[in-house]
Amino acid sequence: MVRAILVAMSMAAPTRALVRDLVFGAVYVAQGTVYGFVSFILIPTLSDRGVSLEAQAGILALAGAPWLLKLAWAPLVDGRRGRRAGARVFVTSGLMGVAAGLMVLGTAGPLDLGVGGIALLWMLINVGLALCDVAVDALALDSVTPGERGRTQGFMLGGHHVGLEGIGGMGLGAVVMAADLSVALFVQAGLAVLVAACVWLVRFPARERPPSERPAFVRLVLDLVRRPGARLGLVVAALVLFADVLTSAVSGHFWVDRLGWTPTRVAARLPPILLAANLVGYGVAGKLVDHIGHCRAAAAGSALLGAAWVIFAILEPLWGVEAFLLTFVAVQAVVTAVMFVGLHAHFMALVDPRARATHFVVFTVLLNLPRVLAPSVGAWTVAAWGFAGVFAACGFYQLTMAALVARSRVD
Numbered sequence: 558m559v560r561a562i563l564v565a566m567s568m569a570a571p572t573r574a575l576v577r578d579l580v581f582g583a584v585y586v587a588q589g590t591v592y593g594f595v596s597f598i599l600i601p602t603l604s605d606r607g608v609s610l611e612a613q614a615g616i617l618a619l620a621g622a623p624w625l626l627k628l629a630w631a632p633l634v635d636g637r638r639g640r641r642a643g644a645r646v647f648v649t650s651g652l653m654g655v656a657a658g659l660m661v662l663g664t665a666g667p668l669d670l671g672v673g674g675i676a677l678l679w680m681l682i683n684v685g686l687a688l689c690d691v692a693v694d695a696l697a698l699d700s701v702t703p704g705e706r707g708r709t710q711g712f713m714l715g716g717h718h719v720g721l722e723g724i725g726g727m728g729l730g731a732v733v734m735a736a737d738l739s740v741a742l743f744v745q746a747g748l749a750v751l752v753a754a755c756v757w758l759v760r761f762p763a764r765e766r767p768p769s770e771r772p773a774f775v776r777l778v779l780d781l782v783r784r785p786g787a788r789l790g791l792v793v794a795a796l797v798l799f800a801d802v803l804t805s806a807v808s809g810h811f812w813v814d815r816l817g818w819t820p821t822r823v824a825a826r827l828p829p830i831l832l833a834a835n836l837v838g839y840g841v842a843g844k845l846v847d848h849i850g851h852c853r854a855a856a857a858g859s860a861l862l863g864a865a866w867v868i869f870a871i872l873e874p875l876w877g878v879e880a881f882l883l884t885f886v887a888v889q890a891v892v893t894a895v896m897f898v899g900l901h902a903h904f905m906a907l908v909d910p911r912a913r914a915t916h917f918v919v920f921t922v923l924l925n926l927p928r929v930l931a932p933s934v935g936a937w938t939v940a941a942w943g944f945a946g947v948f949a950a951c952g953f954y955q956l957t958m959a960a961l962v963a964r965s966r967v968d
Contacts, residue, residue: 582716587752589717593725600809601820614932621928623683631918644695651689652753656746658682663742695914706902711843718835726828794923800951806932834887838894851903856963858896863955870949
């Protein structure tokens with residue numbers, strides 16, 4: 558596999574670009590696999606064993622903290638030593654840290670650790686995922702031309718869902734049924750090591766030479782904030798995914814407790830639909846976003862997502878019909894893909910090459926802010942409004958975000 562990649566990298570520019578995007582996608586496959594295991598297997602299993610929604614939300618919220626601390630990694634990647642070492646070093650280091658955490662969790666036995674132990678190890682695994690995320694984004698900013706950003710983001714974010722639903726959901730679901738949770742964790746660790754080896758061996762030629770001198774971090778961030786388009790982009794980043802994270806945080810409780818599905822049924826039904834819908838969504842987005850404009854695509858995706866949630870809430874009597882539920886899941890996945898690719902491609906255009914990792918991390922840290930905040934209010938909103946009320950409120954919120962995204966632009 559690695560030999561084939563190296564041979565392809567010596568070929569024509571279009572082939573090199575394709576292989577580059579496939580390697581970036583593989584990193585996101587490894588990340589998505591870990592999240593797929595937690596979303597489709599571990600959290601539903603905890604819910605089935607009587608762990609409260611508040612405790613589940615606590616696990617997810619604690620894991621969100623390292624994503625807010627990505628600013629600690631970005632200056633290191635942007636600095637002189639980081640430039641000399643290359644972002645690949647940080648990608649592989651992050652993946653190896655993830656593999657180590659998964660091995661510890663698998664050896665200890667996740668269900669024997671209790672909620673506190675799971676939460677702590679899941680948070681440490683997310684430290685490695687966050688470092689890897691910072692570094693692979695820096696590699697993309699260095700090597701991808703503006704006209705390819707939508708396509709590259711399609712590969713990266715689509716790869717996340719190959720891991721999330723394909724490997725983490727369906728593949729590891731089969732592993733758990735045949736063996737146990739620990740074996741599934743060891744499989745994830747092996748995948749992380751394999752992808753780290755590919756990243757380490759492949760070269761990623763930069764589009765342009767990095768500047769010899771880099772202004773102070775504070776000045777670069779202030780320059781970003783002073784530009785009206787970038788400033789509005791920062792506001793968008795902080796707010797746009799709150800509803801998406803909130804609905805995801807309560808989804809395990811929704812499927813198992815509200816609808817009465819078993820964890821086995823969740824793992825069997827949802828991943829195939831989500832995988833197919835996400836591959837379609839990110840495939841379409843990868844070709845569409847660069848043509849219609851990044852902000853326009855993100856705004857359209859946000860508006861369609863909000864409308865889908867409102868309609869889903871209104872049609873609560875149909876929640877008992879599996880075909881209706883799976884259709885909604887597929888539609889939600891496709892429009893979310895368009896929104897995500899548009900947002901990430903837009904934020905890539907707002908960074909300064911002198912601090913590409915730091916600037917992009919500012920945007921992604923704000924994007925991940927809801928990971929910490931939204932799960933903490935999930936149980937309260939469900940208790941106060943019910944699931945239909947939560948979906949309706951999230952829908953109207955997302956429609957408001959669509960209007961805000963539409964106003965954001967590159968200066």
